[in-house]
Amino acid sequence: MTTTLGVIMNGVTGRMGHRQHLLRSVLAINAQGGVALSDGEKVLLRPVLVGRNAAKLAEIAAEHGIEDHTTDLDAALADPENLVYFDAQVTRARVKAILRAIEAGKHVYTEKPTAESVAEAVALAEAATAAGVKNGVVQDKLFLPGLLKLKRLVDGGFFGRILSVRGEFGYWVFEGDWQAAQRPSWNYRAEDGGGMTLDMFPHWQYVMENLFGPIRSVYAQTTTHIPARVDENGRAYDATADDAAYGIFELEGGIIAQINSSWSVRVNRDELVEFQVDGTEGSAVAGLRGCRIQHRSTTPKPVWNPDLPVTVSFRDGWQEVPDNAEFDNGFKIQWEMFVRHVLEDAPFPHDFAAGARGVQLAELGLRSAAEGRRLTVGAL
Known part of the structure; x- marks a missing residue:
């Protein structure tokens, strides 16, 4: 059996977001048939591309056959089919966007550093814990x-x-x-x-x-x-x-x-x-x-x-x-780990608390x- 998981990807017009996370992780996972869960079920990822440059988003989406792209983050967060929010923006824009995702009840996976200051990084970890959402940071x-x-x-x-x-x-x-x-x-x-x-x-x-x-x-x-x-x-x-x-x-x-x-x-x-x-x-x-x-x-x-x-x-x-x-590609491996963490509570030690220690x-x-x-x- 195969199901689909909506993943909001914010920042895929940047080098890391595009190459490592979209191409070599999310799309590569789909190309192999999805993430395999412990019960044998396969999960395909449906990327929703978000960013500030509509033309560039449309170009990337067209090149890779992706249907969903928008400059409206709130609209993407409002869709109940999108369970995961991923952030690969510049560091300065990250905290505000992640807090919006947490408030919307999304599970959050993000590039590091999670914030520019320890106070902000700890606040993110506390907010995610209080909201009961799964959270993870890239440690490739x-x-x-x-x-x-x-x-x-x-x-x-x-x-x-x-x-x-x-x-x-x-x-x-x-x-x-x-x-x-x-x-x-x-x-x-x-x-x-x-x-x-x-x-x-x-x-x-x-x-x-x-x-x-x-x-x-x-x-x-x-x-x-x-x-x-x-x-x-x-x-x-x-x-x-x-x-x-x-x-x-x-x-x-x-x-x-x-x-x-x-x-x-x-x-x-x-x-x-x-x-x-x-x-x-x-x-x-x-x-x-x-x-x-x-x-x-x-x-x-x-x-x-x-x-x-x-x-x-x-x-x-x-x-x-x-x-x-x-x-395998380290970014892809960690994406698969986080998806299993979200869907079947598999272990994922690289959480926002770990990210805060890096900051x-x-x-x-x-x-x-x-x-x-x-x-x-x-x-x-």
Whole structure:
């Protein structure tokens, strides 16, 4: 038996909303026959596209054979057939729209960060709980093949006692003058909710919490390396948000994590994001898809001698972790989880409370950078 679930999708004219959520998640789910529930029933998703640009919505809808699209969010929320509201708008517009969806009794799934401030993020979680609606936040990095392999190593005790985590994320985003920027200009305007810290610290929060343990303190340094850029319409503008954030985090158990995030760095690594985890029994380097390991028993014994050339390749001493599983698109997997959560109360730990903890880390990171000191990450 197959049923249909109406899903309001607000913000699909943007890059993430369009590519990852509409095309690679919702439409991909329908192409495979729907979300399979525990009783064997299949659920197809009926997307209702919402946004401010009617012409662009109509173009997307026509391209993909979608019947419903509107600039009237309230009308979409008023339709009882639409049970789920999804938000992929710019961060600044998110809280007000989600509160309207909650008031309309919709279950809400949203991109991160859930809000620009901890107070707003907590208010969303409280509002959803009070209304009795299911709620979830996108935490896609947990479903990357590389991090799934890393989680497998952690759960299997490969590392022994974990000592440290080192993360490198980023790439060069063109300034927009002689080559078009590959990120939207609002990312670089603080007044529009942009900034590296607000964008990426929520990601690092749930990655560290789910793989290694709760975060106890943060020290961060943020900066705007490129102060002037050119937007999508060829107009110069001042970059008022941070485009790089360098963080040191202390985790439960004494693990020290260092994560550099920058849109002003040229890539000299295998993937756009890599995490190195070092433990007493072994180490691993995980990226988006791959994961390499070096066990204690196979660790070489380097000797520092700057007067002699290196005669071995250190990379050759690492072993690739096998897939041992089929890895689907992480965004799609989490969509399927949320649909099951809504329809049959299946577990979904990535709720608005989890989203608020991500906003908390971003807020503390920005405050740490402004005050030049380490801050405790307390319970919300």
